[in-house]
Amino acid sequence: DTAVSQTPKYLVTQMGNDKSIKCEQNLGHDTMYWYKQDSKKFLKIMFSYNNKELIINETVPNRFSPKSPDKAHLNLHINSLELGDSAVYFCASRQGQSSNQPQHFGDGTRLSIL
Amino acid sequence: GNSVTQMEGPVTLSEEAFLTINCTYTATGYPSLFWYVQYPGEGLQLLLKATKADDKGSNKGFEATYRKETTSFHLEKGSVQVSDSAVYFCALSVSGGSYIPTFGRGTSLIVHP
Numbered sequence: 001d002t003a004v005s006q007t008p009k010y011l012v013t014q015m016g017n018d019k020s021i022k023c024e025q026n027l028g029h030d031t032m033y034w035y036k037q038d039s040k041k042f043l044k045i046m047f048s049y050n051n052k053e054l055i056i057n058e059t060v061p062n063r064f065s066p067k068s069p070d071k072a073h074l075n076l077h078i079n080s081l082e083l084g085d086s087a088v089y090f091c092a093s094r095q096g097q098s099s100n101q102p103q104h105f106g107d108g109t110r111l112s113i114l
Numbered sequence: 115g116n117s118v119t120q121m122e123g124p125v126t127l128s129e130e131a132f133l134t135i136n137c138t139y140t141a142t143g144y145p146s147l148f149w150y151v152q153y154p155g156e157g158l159q160l161l162l163k164a165t166k167a168d169d170k171g172s173n174k175g176f177e178a179t180y181r182k183e184t185t186s187f188h189l190e191k192g193s194v195q196v197s198d199s200a201v202y203f204c205a206l207s208v209s210g211g212s213y214i215p216t217f218g219r220g221t222s223l224i225v226h227p
Contacts, residue, residue: 004157033214041152041201041220048214056214090157099209100146100165105157 003027006091006106013081014114021076021109023091032074033092033103034066043090049074086113116141120204120218127194127225135189135221137178137204145206147171147180147187148215152201161189161202199225 004025013019025032034046047066048056054066063079074091088110092103121136139145146165150158162171167182176191187204204218 041222043158043203043217043220045214092158094215099207100163101207102148102150102160102163103158103215105150105159107155107157 004091004093004104004106006089006109008109009107010110010112012112012114015081015083017081018077018079019081019111020078021089021091021111023074023076023106025072025091025093025104027093027095027104028072029093029095029104030071031094031096032068032071033094034074034076035090035092037088037090037108039087047074047076081111081113083113086111116145116206116208116216118204118206118216118218120202120221123201123220123222125221125223127223129196129225129227130193131225133189133191133194133198133223135202135204135223137187137189137218139185139187139204139206139216141185141206141208141216143208145208147178148205148207149176149178149187149189150203150205150217152203152220154200158203194223194225196225196227199223 031050033048036044049068052068065077068074088108091106094103148163149161151161152158162173164171164180170179178189201220203220207215
C-alpha cells in the first residue's frame with residue numbers, strides 16, 4: 001500500500017564501506033528524487049530522474065551514483081563512505097512537469113557511519 | 115533564482131495557542147506554493163498547497179493564503195495540539211526549468227500540554 005518505500009530504514013556501517021539504498025514508488029510517477037537531510041533538518045537535493053533519465057545532478061561527490069532501472073525505481077549507491085555522509089536520505093516522486101503537483105516522500109534511510 | 119525563507123525555530127507553544135509560521139519567497143516565473151509537515155521519524159508529507167494568487171490552502175485546521183503582493187505564504191492554525199509538534203517546510207515549484215522544488219530550511223514546532 002505504501003506509495004514511496006525505501007530500504008533499509010536504518011543503515012549502520014563503517015567508514016570506507018560501500019552501501020546501497022533502494023527506492024520504489026507505486027504511484028505511476030515519472031519523476032524521482034534523492035535528498036539528503038542533515039541534523040538541522042536542512043533538505044538538500046542530490047539527484048533527479050525523469051523517465052529513467054538523469055536530469056539533475058547537484059554538487060554531490062562522485063562517490064554517490066544513482067541508478068534508475070525503470071521509472072518506478074531509483075537506487076542510490078555510495079562508495080567509500082565517509083563520516084560526513086551520516087544523514088537521513090529521502091527518496092521522493094512527483095507526477096509530470098506541472099508545478100502544481102506535490103512531491104511524495106518515503107520515510108527515509110538513516111545512515112550512520114562509525 | 116528561486117528561494118524560500120522561513121522563520122527560524124524552534125517555535126514553542128502551549129496547547130490551544132494560535133500558530134503562525136512565516137514564509138516568504140522569491141521566484142522566477144509564477145510558482146505554486148506548498149507546506150509540508152515532517153513528524154518525528156517520518157518523511158515529509160504534503161499539508162496544503164495553493165497554485166495561484168489569493169488561493170487559500172487548508173487542511174487539518176491549518177491554512178495559508180498565497181499573497182503575490184507580499185510574496186508570502188504564512189502558515190496559521192487557530193488552536194494547536196500536542197500532536198502538531200513536527201517540522202514544517204515551506205516550498206515552491208515553478209513550471210518548466212529543472213523540475214526541482216525549492217524548500218525552506220524548515221521550522222520546528224513544539225507544543226506543550
